[in-house]
Amino acid sequence: MIKALSTGEREACVTVSHLDGLVLARSGFNTSVNYRSxxxxxxxxxxxxxxxxxxxxELFFNRLAPGRWDTLRPMADQELKATGMLKMDIVDFAVKERAGGPSDSVEADHDIWAGHIPITTEIGTEVTATDSKRADLNHEVMHYSF
Incomplete structure (x- = not known):
């Protein structure tokens, strides 16, 4: 894909979606999800x-784990040659989101639970690799916030 797009001669569409929750309505037709895209x-x-x-x-790795780039070994020339990286000026875009509960209030007399269930992402506790030479993670450097 990167090779096909790297010439700058083809247009591309990049789509990102984030699932925020399940929307459980009183009917299958009105059941949905909350999302941002x-x-x-x-x-x-x-x-x-x-x-x-x-x-x-550097920008990418420091976004994943702030301060991490400076602790990594330098990238080998072979690694740089093996990795293609693209940039793209955005010429057009569309954003869409859905939030809130179900929209089937006309069916409110149907005796079933209706509402929405939020889905969240959280940073868990690190698990050290068994072959890691260090058992500690430099928490002073790494402050996650998403």
Missing amino acids: AICMGRPELITDKDEVIRQF
Whole structure:
């Protein structure tokens, strides 16, 4: 996919959806989910500048785990060559969301529970790899917030 899109000659659509909850209505027709989604269109191009690729990796890894990039071993040239990274100017986009409970109040006399169940994501407690040379995680550096 990256090879096919790397020339900048093809348009692409990037879609991201986040599930926020289950909406359980009194009928199957009105049962739904709460979500947020974004669709972005553009023409991707391969990032060829090595320093820019490394900068983007740093931004990515520090977003996953703040301060982590500076603790990692440097990327090998072979790893950089084996990884394609694209950038894309967004030329058009659409966002959509659904929130709240079911919309089947006309069926309120049907004797069944109706409402919504939130779905959340949380950061759990770390599990150290069995072959890790260090047993501690540098909590002073890593402060997660999503």
